[in-house]
Amino acid sequence: MDPGPIKVPCIEVSHDEAEEFIEALEVQLNEMTPAERKEVYLLLKERRALAISFSGQWQPFLGFTPGFNLPAQRSYLPEGITVLDHVIDLLSAWRLKRPGGRVFINMDTAQKVIGEQLLTICIWDWAGDDPVGKVKMMLRKNWQGE
Numbered sequence: 001m002d003p004g005p006i007k008v009p010c011i012e013v014s015h016d017e018a019e020e021f022i023e024a025l026e027v028q029l030n031e032m033t034p035a036e037r038k039e040v041y042l043l044l045k046e047r048r049a050l051a052i053s054f055s056g057q058w059q060p061f062l063g064f065t066p067g068f069n070l071p072a073q074r075s076y077l078p079e080g081i082t083v084l085d086h087v088i089d090l091l092s093a094w095r096l097k098r099p100g101g102r103v104f105i106n107m108d109t110a111q112k113v114i115g116e117q118l119l120t121i122c123i124w125d126w127a128g129d130d131p132v133g134k135v136k137m138m139l140r141k142n143w144q145g146e
Helices: 015-031 034-039 082-094 131-141
Strands: 010-013 049-054 060-062 101-105 109-114 117-126
Touching: 010 015, 010 082, 015 060, 015 082, 015 131, 049 082, 049 131, 082 101, 082 109, 082 117
Parallel strands: 010 117
Antiparallel strands: 049 060, 049 101, 101 109, 109 117
């Protein structure tokens, strides 16, 4: 279903909410094996964004392929992460033909590809650290030599 003309909201993300999001990613990455961390489909350098996937029931997860991830290929994030709850609320309101999918998040926007269009879900007024830079540092620093 084409969501039609969409007014793009600007959402404030406090420093604490930004940290909550980054810390949830760090915990999830820490729970992965070294092989999984090398394969996780998270950091998209060309978009300067993080790829966060959602199941058809809007459960956020990290995937391991750029395409569809079977349930066994998913590393689920905990529920209640404020940044992701904003994305879920906005996308739920769009009444998509197929709920779920991948969202690209950086400190400026959250975006989703629908059909062949990259649509901006929201613009962030992000008060915390750059999540892309933080994840890049985590992946580089925390697990070198594994």
